[in-house]
Amino acid sequence: MPLMRQVVQRRTGRPAEVVEVVEVPVPTPGPDELLVQLDAAPVNPAELLMFEGRYGYGPSRPSLPRLAGIEGVGTVVGGATDRVAEGTPLALLGIPGLWSDYVVIPARRALVLPEDIDRQQASMGLVNPQAVLLLLEDHVGLEPGDVVVQNAANSAFGRVLDAIARRRGLTLVNVVRSQAAADALAGVAHGAVAIDGPDLPERFLELTGGRPARLAVDAVGGGSTNRLAHCLATGGVVSLYGLLSGRPAVLDLDLVVFHGVRLEGYWTPRSMSRRRPEEIRTLFQESLELLRSEAFHVPVEATYGLDDVAAALEHAAQEGRRGKVLLTR
Numbered sequence: 001m002p003l004m005r006q007v008v009q010r011r012t013g014r015p016a017e018v019v020e021v022v023e024v025p026v027p028t029p030g031p032d033e034l035l036v037q038l039d040a041a042p043v044n045p046a047e048l049l050m051f052e053g054r055y056g057y058g059p060s061r062p063s064l065p066r067l068a069g070i071e072g073v074g075t076v077v078g079g080a081t082d083r084v085a086e087g088t089p090l091a092l093l094g095i096p097g098l099w100s101d102y103v104v105i106p107a108r109r110a111l112v113l114p115e116d117i118d119r120q121q122a123s124m125g126l127v128n129p130q131a132v133l134l135l136l137e138d139h140v141g142l143e144p145g146d147v148v149v150q151n152a153a154n155s156a157f158g159r160v161l162d163a164i165a166r167r168r169g170l171t172l173v174n175v176v177r178s179q180a181a182a183d184a185l186a187g188v189a190h191g192a193v194a195i196d197g198p199d200l201p202e203r204f205l206e207l208t209g210g211r212p213a214r215l216a217v218d219a220v221g222g223g224s225t226n227r228l229a230h231c232l233a234t235g236g237v238v239s240l241y242g243l244l245s246g247r248p249a250v251l252d253l254d255l256v257v258f259h260g261v262r263l264e265g266y267w268t269p270r271s272m273s274r275r276r277p278e279e280i281r282t283l284f285q286e287s288l289e290l291l292r293s294e295a296f297h298v299p300v301e302a303t304y305g306l307d308d309v310a311a312a313l314e315h316a317a318q319e320g321r322r323g324k325v326l327l328t329r
C-alpha cells in the first residue's frame, strides 16, 4: 500500500517542537470523492496559535491529536475524475489535514480554479479574502468614501483589505509596526501607510484630511487597539480579529463612555454561522473572483517541503517576514 506524509499535532507547545510528520497509507477515494495532491499551503498565524494551544475558547479549541493544515491548493489525481477532470487545480478549505501529500474530498465540494492559476497565490486565496469580505459587513454599514484604519497592514489579510477598499471606494489608512514594513507597502498599497506609535491618531488625521474612521480593523490587541480606537468617529467600532501581540486589548475609558466607541470581535466561523447557504456560496465566488483578479497578490517569503515543516513553522513565527511561508510539494 503506497504511503504518504501527514502533519500531526498531539500536544501543545512551541510549534517547531511539537509538530510531527507521520507516514500513513494514501487514502482511497469513494465513488463520489476525489484524490487530490497538495501543491501548496500557507503557514497562517492560526496554525501557529493551534500548535501553541492559544486558538479558540472553550468548545472552539481544537481537540488533540489533530491533523494540521486549514487552507491550500491541490491537483486532482484520481477518484471521480468523470466529475472533475484529472489535473484540475482546486482551492482547498475546511478539509482536515491539508498538510499532507494527498487528501480525499467530496467531488461536490470541489472549488475549481483556472488551469493557469498561480498555485502559490491560490493557496492563500480563501481564508483571508473571506475574512475581509465578512468582517467589512459585520460591524458598521460602510459607504464609499468612509474611512477605515487597520494595523498589521503588511499581512496577507491587510493586503487583501487594501485591495477591497480600493474597489469599494473606501479611504484606508494602513498601519504597520516598522519602517521596513512601510517601505514594503509603499507604491503597492492603495491606502496611505503609517507606522504605529504614540502619535498615530494625529498622523492618521493628517493622512485623512481630518476625517475620523468609522471602522478600525485590529489584528494586534494591546496598546495598538487603543491607538486605532483614537482614530475613530463617535460610535465607531474596533473589530478585533487577531491575537498577534498576545496582550489584552487596551481601550481608554473616555473613548468608550463619552465617544461611544465599541470593541467587537470577529471570527470567520461565527460570522459564517449567521449566514444562509446561498450567502456563503456567493462569498466563495467573490473570494475566487478576487483571487483570479490582478488585485490579489501576497508576497511569498519562503517555501518548504513537508519534511521541513518544523523549520517552516519557526520561520513563520519570525518578526519582519516579507511574505508568507508556504509548504509546497
Ligand SMILES: NC(=O)c1ccc[n+]([C@@H]2O[C@H](COP(=O)([O-])OP(=O)(O)OC[C@H]3O[C@@H](n4cnc5c(N)ncnc54)[C@H](OP(=O)(O)O)[C@@H]3O)[C@@H](O)[C@H]2O)c1
Residues within 6 Å of the ligand: 043, 044, 045, 046, 127, 128, 131, 152, 153, 154, 155, 156, 157, 158, 177, 178, 181, 219, 220, 241, 242, 243, 244, 245, 246, 266, 267, 268, 269, 318, 319, 320, 321, 322, 323, 324
Ligand atoms: N478572526 C478570524 O476569523 C481571522 C481570519 C483570518 C485571519 N485572521 C488573523 O489575521 C491576522 C493576519 O493573518 P495573515 O494570514 O494575514 O498574517 P501574515 O500574512 O502571516 O502576516 C502576519 C502579520 O502580523 C504582523 N505582526 C505579528 N505580530 C505583530 C505584533 N505584535 N504587532 C504588530 N504586527 C504584528 C506581522 O508584521 P511584521 O511584518 O512587522 O512582522 C505581519 O504583518 C492574524 O492574526 C490571523 O490570525 C483572523
